[in-house]
Amino acid sequence: MKNRWLIENGTFITMDPQQPVVEGWLAVENDRIAGLGTGQAPDEERKLGAELVDGRGKLYLPGLINTHGHAAMSLLRGLADDLRLQDWLENHMWPMEAKFTGDDVYWGTSIAAAEMILSGTTTFLDMYDHMDRVAEVVEQSGLRAVLTRGVIGLCPPDVQTAKLNDAIGFAKSWHGQAGGRIRVMMSPHAPYTCPPDYIERIVAAARELGLPLHTHMSETAAEVAQNVKDYGVRPVEHLDRLGLFSGPSLVAHAVHLTDEEIALLAERGVAVSHNPVSNLKLASGVARVPELLKAGVTVSLGTDSAASNNNLDLFEEIRLAALLHKGVTGDPTAVPAPEALRMGTVYGAKSLGLEGETGVLQPGLKADLISVRTNKPHFVPATDYVSHLVYAASGADVADVWVDGKQLLRERQLLTLDAERIRFEAQRAFDRLRA
Numbered sequence: 001m002k003n004r005w006l007i008e009n010g011t012f013i014t015m016d017p018q019q020p021v022v023e024g025w026l027a028v029e030n031d032r033i034a035g036l037g038t039g040q041a042p043d044e045e046r047k048l049g050a051e052l053v054d055g056r057g058k059l060y061l062p063g064l065i066n067t068h069g070h071a072a073m074s075l076l077r078g079l080a081d082d083l084r085l086q087d088w089l090e091n092h093m094w095p096m097e098a099k100f101t102g103d104d105v106y107w108g109t110s111i112a113a114a115e116m117i118l119s120g121t122t123t124f125l126d127m128y129d130h131m132d133r134v135a136e137v138v139e140q141s142g143l144r145a146v147l148t149r150g151v152i153g154l155c156p157p158d159v160q161t162a163k164l165n166d167a168i169g170f171a172k173s174w175h176g177q178a179g180g181r182i183r184v185m186m187s188p189h190a191p192y193t194c195p196p197d198y199i200e201r202i203v204a205a206a207r208e209l210g211l212p213l214h215t216h217m218s219e220t221a222a223e224v225a226q227n228v229k230d231y232g233v234r235p236v237e238h239l240d241r242l243g244l245f246s247g248p249s250l251v252a253h254a255v256h257l258t259d260e261e262i263a264l265l266a267e268r269g270v271a272v273s274h275n276p277v278s279n280l281k282l283a284s285g286v287a288r289v290p291e292l293l294k295a296g297v298t299v300s301l302g303t304d305s306a307a308s309n310n311n312l313d314l315f316e317e318i319r320l321a322a323l324l325h326k327g328v329t330g331d332p333t334a335v336p337a338p339e340a341l342r343m344g345t346v347y348g349a350k351s352l353g354l355e356g357e358t359g360v361l362q363p364g365l366k367a368d369l370i371s372v373r374t375n376k377p378h379f380v381p382a383t384d385y386v387s388h389l390v391y392a393a394s395g396a397d398v399a400d401v402w403v404d405g406k407q408l409l410r411e412r413q414l415l416t417l418d419a420e421r422i423r424f425e426a427q428r429a430f431d432r433l434r435a
């Protein structure tokens with residue numbers, strides 16, 4: 001039987017420049033948007049026997065896209081706050097993560113998945129290990145994901161090889177799985193945790209598998225200085241020389257960039273995942289987002305993990321992306337609201353190689369959408385809903401979520417995940433790790 005449903009009397013923020021706001025209807029057939037139009041749905045649509053959804057009092061928009069994170073680290077939320085990146089990583093995160101079992105990753109990722117669905121994210125990128133357990137959560141939750149086994153190369157050669165083989169094996173087993181909802185990338189964790197020859201091997205493997213590359217880059221000033229000391233060049237030139245940018249790639253953070261580096265990223269078509277909350281919390285700095293956008297770089301948004309955020313609400317990243325760059329540049333026109341919303345949707349899709357699949361409400365694209373309830377004081381007056389979504393809304397306003405035409409959240413009830421069980425198991429996993 002075909003999966004058919006039809007939203008009537010809705011307000012659709014499409015992110016499609018041809019028709020940005022549609023007051024009307026949206027039809028879904030199986031996993032895709034089959035039609036979208038103003039006013040009443042045509043009789044042919046209604047005759048198809050679709051399940052009807054009353055869209056009154058709700059705004060519909062493409063599901064949000066989180067382009068950088070480490071879901072399982074939700075288990076470490078609030079464990080080590082108010083520290084600098086290197087101290088936080090080396091003395092707090094890595095010792096705890098060394099104890100993570102596959103089950104810990106499963107429950108940590110499950111709690112993250114529940115949080116993401118409840119705050120309107122439909123696609124997320126996850127860089128971690130025990131990735132088969134992350135993929136399991138993606139299968140069960142119904143989310144769309146780009147998964148990547150991040151590798152840290154500060155280890156003996158045989159361990160490096162084992163990690164790379166794990167990443168290759170994961171890619172071979174999971175790329176295109178979960179009904180096509182899982183895509184895979186290859187990830188050297190960062191230029192400061194992977195020796196150059198190891199990065200080259202990871203790049204070669206990515207090329208052979210035809211997969212994009214992802215990495216952390218130029219997150220802190222200290223990282224850039226260390227890179228210059230160790231390799232004689234800044235991280236962008238370093239990674240460029242190692243071939244990382246000679247195919248599709250997405251870098252997280254990119255906080256400390258020169259004009260020349262911005263030009264090079266634009267020229268190579270490197271996408272950037274901007275993580276404003278994480279960068280503020282770890283005092284890493286503020287990325288030069290207005291300049292990146294002006295240069296034509298695709299800039300999307302990521303939460304990073306709940307251990308440096310400390311939530312996974314992408315509405316916060318959208319709002320902060322719109323506010324932060326005004327504050328630091330003294331220019332109130334920097335990153336206007338519609339651009340911030342594009343960063344959280346359509347540019348997210350582009351960053352992940354999912355352009356033309358998701359990130360926009362348009363017939364033919366995947367039915368990945370969310371609704372936001374507007375019968376609340378902070379959505380009055382009913383004027384510019386893009387402004388309200390960016391400057392006034394939060395993830396708690398999300399009512400419904402669909403991915404691939406399948407409903408994951410209905411009136412804030414999770415349909416695919418057992419929230420109570422997950423909370424219990426995630427807490428138990430944390431208690432055991434801390435013991």
Ligand SMILES: N[C@@H](CCSC[C@H]1O[C@@H](n2cnc3c(=O)[nH]cnc32)[C@H](O)[C@@H]1O)C(=O)O
Pocket residue numbers: 070085089093094097127128129149150151152153163189190216219278304305308
């Ligand atoms: N455990 C794997 C690497 C996992 S990749 C994910 C890693 O990214 C780390 N991480 C999380 N947030 C950040 C960040 O903001 N910058 C750099 N690394 C981070 C996280 O602690 C985790 O170790 C190995 O040994 O090869």
Ligand SMILES: [Zn+2]
Pocket residue numbers: 068069070216252304305
């Ligand atoms: Zn990260």
